[in-house]
Amino acid sequence: MLSVDSIDVFIKSSRILRNVSLKAGKGEVVCLIGRNGAGKTTTLRTIMGYLRPEKGSVSFQGEDITRKSTHEISRLGIGYAPEDSGIFPDLTTHENIEISTWTKTTEKSEEERIKLAYKVFPVLEGYKKRKGTQLSGGERKMLSIARALALDPELLILDEPFEGLAPTIVTEVARSIQDIIKMGPSIIISESNIYHVPDFTDTLYVIERGEIIFSGRPEEVAQEKGILKIIAGTA
Amino acid sequence: MKKTGIVFLLLILAFLLVWPFIGPEYQVYLTLSFFAYSVALLGFNLLFNYTGLLSFGHALFIGVGGYTAAFLTSRFHIPYMEVSILVTILLSGVVAILIGLICVRYIKIYFAMLTLAFGMLFHSFLMKTYHLTGGDEGMSVEQPYLLGMDFSSMDQMAFFSGPYYYYSLGVLILASIAMWRIVHSPFGLCLTSIRDNPDKAEYLGIGIRKYRLLAFIISGCFTGVGGVLLAPITGHMDPGMVFWTHSGDMVFMTLVGGFSNFFGPMLGTVIFITLRDVISSYIEYWRLIFGALLAAIVILSPGGVIEVLTNLFTLIRRKIMAGENAS
């Protein structure tokens, strides 16, 4: 499905990522965990084509997308919900979701895709007509995921989907993501809070100072006291 | 300022001091416009770079200065340059308060459009009040007394490349020192903070409108003084001086030179004045060439020519240092 092969990424003259490799199979849920500044967002932004790796490659469904531009990558079927939500402030909730259906046509009809987005996030249905600026932080987060979902993607990339959310809302969003998993897309989630690594994670990658220092099933990391200490501060 | 910077400035200053003796008369005369515009741009850039407000009507203040000099010298026969400068500072201040009170409520494109509108308003005022300002024919500016001294017995070119040259240079140095202090004062830091994030600045207790207004007033006064310096060089003031294209020229000089550097706009005036002189002697459409040049600079080096030069300078220095280490 998606394969990131030993990429090096620089921003200005400093190396942010070193030899990062990551794989997400069909229908797999991957969680990328690391501290602030470890390189999570940079990895995701490189997949989305906002940044170009100096070395290595990114391929999606067998196709090399390393040099493709962001809008091309998005149209191949990768939905992206950035950390800061990136919703359009002057558009209404509904328009924000609708816009995804215009950029890429899939087997599903527009109505079907919009309906699906509301089904996963029922709260948003009540805010249909409110503009982006009038939404609270948590609502923006949900809208951002809903919008990526309406793209009907094969792969969904969520950058810190639980950040700044109240515990109950975290659970709510997690349940929504669980619903999305049933629809079949692969999902990559980045997370800085170890308590927010969802149970439905298939593969966990731990990133520290731009390098992947662990990958495996979530339970396996429990044995690695050193790695736990890095991500949680205490072990 | 770093040591190399000070050395560099002193070298330039030394050059400017001997320039009238070694340079061709006409080129020395062009240097006068450089002094005048540099003073004007010190004001412009306080708003543009340090406060984050793009004024597209700043030629208005050049007009205030220029017409003040014209009125005083040819209408009221008060030839003293210092009087012109003081009256201009006063008038520019008053005009800036009146316009500023309205303009600083807005930012970005709205501020630019409002200042443009006031500039054009002033332009049509000068055009319509024929009996007062001579309308489109304008007014003449008489040769001023400098520090109370009358130089009318002197040949005009000699006056420009002698007393007036050093007088203008003196004003530019004083204005630069004053502006340098302003941008490095607590007030200057507060302006920059407002530019970067007005909401946060307000939460830190900075009254953003008050600061923007004061910046606008100071900016207007500096540009007004630039206008006074410019008036005797052209010998004549007409409404074209406050037309929006003239404001545009000021924006152009600042961008070409590099707005984020204190001395960038000054470099911009040198480039602008020299190029206009050279190109317009070959083709009539010098603005066409200028447009292309500006586009090239914005695309290739948004920091302006001064950025290219400083980068080049550090590169060379690094090379030299690397060479020393190797040996």
Added chain:
Amino acid sequence: MILEAINISKYYGEFCALKDVSIGIDEGEFVSVIGPNGAGKTTLINVLTGFLKPDAGQVNFRGKDIAGKGPEELSTMGIARSFQLVHIFPELSLINTIKVAIISRQAKGMRLFASLARDKEVHEQALEVAELFGLADLLEETAKNCPQGIKKLLDVASAFALHPEIILLDEPTSGVSTSDKNKIMQVLVDASKKIGIKTVLQVEHDMDIVFSYSDRIIAMQQGKVLADGSPAEVEKNEEVICTVVGQKECFQTFNRIMSMNREERA
């Protein structure tokens, strides 16, 4: 009572963000406001700090009505805040960011020709604040180039530098990784003690932090106050547990691993 909101309501169009909310903060208290997203917590802070005007009700600071006063005036009266999404001056160095606050506090902003570099008083006080927040090694770093955690600290540090009487923190640890959350809170608490800020009101989602640092917890939901009391009282309120604290149903793996680790250490 230092800060008090009496029956305030706030509407965005037809949507009611705050409905008849009354809260009071006593001097010396550390109060946490919790609640689901969209409950009106940030709106409450915006109203208390003068950024938004309430549509109804009154806000009192030390018994004086402060309705209609903007953030600038309130900050000089002694109310400061930090932001959920960090607010910094991107192009300024860390030390200069803090200096802005100190210049403001000492009312030196209108000094046009004074040299900032030679103002020892401003510099020393800025340095002091930077040291309190562990930023002393990064003084000349440009704010926009700093990692998220540093930006967060800088936002708070510049608010602290005002030496306010009360500080309102909007999610001080959001976006901060697990390993740094407690560190940041400890820095905040120590700094407020040293500077002499006695009263803190924070909005926070991390329940571990809320319950271990607060004297009092105010739980909000849909623009209303759901509960207001000591941590022990709020912990027993089932409605709050259900709507705010929540179950950790989707996140059991690591909660289990971490609590096992904790027990091991104990």
